[in-house]
Amino acid sequence: DAGVTQTPRHEVAEKGQTIILKCEPVSGHNDLFWYRQTKIQGLELLSYFRSKSLMEDGGAFKDRFKAEMLNSSFSTLKIQPTEPKDSAVYLCASSYRNYAEQFFGPGTRLTVL
């Protein structure tokens, strides 16, 4: 059974560009999460979907970050426009339900010049 997959694995963008990161959760999982990881801030939750419905919209990340889940097996995270401070690893995770183990994808390393 495939785990969580993310593409691309690496992305380099110029400041002001729009980038779209993709995630496929584990088949059958109902919850999907987007996180950002930096050395300074650690892991921060960006968005959270339950059965394709947005439960958490990212608070401080709302203005330039938009996550969507078009179907139960695919999600995107759009950053528009990108800024150098967005350079980080973006991780996608899924779980069967709440209060259940979360499984993470390999991440996308984003560098904004």
Added chain:
Amino acid sequence: GQQVQQSPTSLVLQEGENAELQCNFSTSLNSMQWFYQRPGGSLISVFYNPSGTKQSGRLTSTTVIKERRSSLHISSSQITDSGTYLCAMEQQQGTGSKLSFGKGAKLTVSP
């Protein structure tokens, strides 16, 4: 403030020594999870441990929900255990739940 406090933040061991990593939570939680991460790698779930003690090989996790703490014990450490160990607490979030992470504990095991 930080809801999840991990200690120590870094630890250096000789191969064969034991390690004890601690996680303390400032608020009530429903469950918690331990993860392992290599540099540049993703998070690998080590334990999902709502409460009590769980063991997997040389790793043992003990969570005491009422006391808002969890520990990860690594016995007879090996060089391949090197990496960062993160704990995360699961809290109610609306009708669902979310994980809040600690900053991680960097473990280095040398020959």
